[in-house]
Amino acid sequence: MSLAMTQPMARRFLAVLEPISAMIFFSPEAFEAYTALGLDGWSGYFCSRAAPMGPVTPDVVVATFYNFSPHIVRPNVRWDLASPEQILEARHEGARRTLTRVFAEGDGTPPGMSRAIELLREATAACRPEGRPLAAAHARLPWPSDELLGVWHGATVLREFRGDGHIAVLLAHQVGPVEAILLHAGYVGGKLDFLKATRQWDEAAIDAGIARLVERGFMAPDRTPTDAGGKFRLMLEHETDRLAAAPFNALGEDRCEELLGLLHPVAVRLLEVRAAPRALGRMDPANLLA
Numbered sequence: 001m002s003l004a005m006t007q008p009m010a011r012r013f014l015a016v017l018e019p020i021s022a023m024i025f026f027s028p029e030a031f032e033a034y035t036a037l038g039l040d041g042w043s044g045y046f047c048s049r050a051a052p053m054g055p056v057t058p059d060v061v062v063a064t065f066y067n068f069s070p071h072i073v074r075p076n077v078r079w080d081l082a083s084p085e086q087i088l089e090a091r092h093e094g095a096r097r098t099l100t101r102v103f104a105e106g107d108g109t110p111p112g113m114s115r116a117i118e119l120l121r122e123a124t125a126a127c128r129p130e131g132r133p134l135a136a137a138h139a140r141l142p143w144p145s146d147e148l149l150g151v152w153h154g155a156t157v158l159r160e161f162r163g164d165g166h167i168a169v170l171l172a173h174q175v176g177p178v179e180a181i182l183l184h185a186g187y188v189g190g191k192l193d194f195l196k197a198t199r200q201w202d203e204a205a206i207d208a209g210i211a212r213l214v215e216r217g218f219m220a221p222d223r224t225p226t227d228a229g230g231k232f233r234l235m236l237e238h239e240t241d242r243l244a245a246a247p248f249n250a251l252g253e254d255r256c257e258e259l260l261g262l263l264h265p266v267a268v269r270l271l272e273v274r275a276a277p278r279a280l281g282r283m284d285p286a287n288l289l290a
Helices: 009-026 028-036 041-053 058-064 070-076 084-104 113-125 133-139 147-172 177-188 192-199 203-216 227-243 246-251 253-272 278-282
Strands: none
Touching: 009 041, 009 084, 009 147, 009 227, 009 246, 009 253, 009 278, 028 041, 028 084, 041 058, 041 070, 041 084, 041 133, 058 070, 058 133, 084 147, 084 253, 113 147, 113 246, 113 253, 133 147, 147 227, 147 253, 177 192, 177 203, 177 227, 246 253
């Protein structure tokens, strides 16, 4: 039995949910639609993902987008340029156009998408809203009639459900936003430069985060994780799995395996054509999709 097969079901789903859901953050069609509304790359990202919550204040977006610097979030919450409803319409149209393009260029839509949506509906119905602001907001949206878009929507709700739970785990273990990205870079073997660029923390904040992790024994001064740091980060992921388990417990093992099998070719195709970065198929060392 492979290492991946021994992982919690919530962790196994991470490998397929990430490429399917997060492809919207890299969709040229979506950003074309945001640009038509007057939004640029940053405001398009923050507003489109936060739009299901309605025209909330910038500080609410800061709170839910945990590991981003407030200095990049606050000025890019631009409900003055477009309403959440307009932005959601642009987001969904961008996702639909991207998915249509990707699968029209290949072997067509994978079989079984209507069944995948049936299982995703049942799984997302088990996602309790308490303490899960982004997941709850996305879950309240109507299910799209387009099959591929419906799969994307279901994957997004499950992804945000896990993400909200992960923030709860970080808070419970006193891991701040900067420490979170430092530990994550070590966990996935990724480059800290990418996380710094996308999360927009300055060197002073990074240095302070390193100092806090060094003090706790989780990082060496050269920015490499210690053994204790590696074990601590793995524990955080296990705790996140536990908080993300409800939708998969609702399906049961057999139907989870069925849904994984249906979603796998969708995720692989998105990674193959770079509609989603290959790194999204490597979100967990034990579950490498590509």
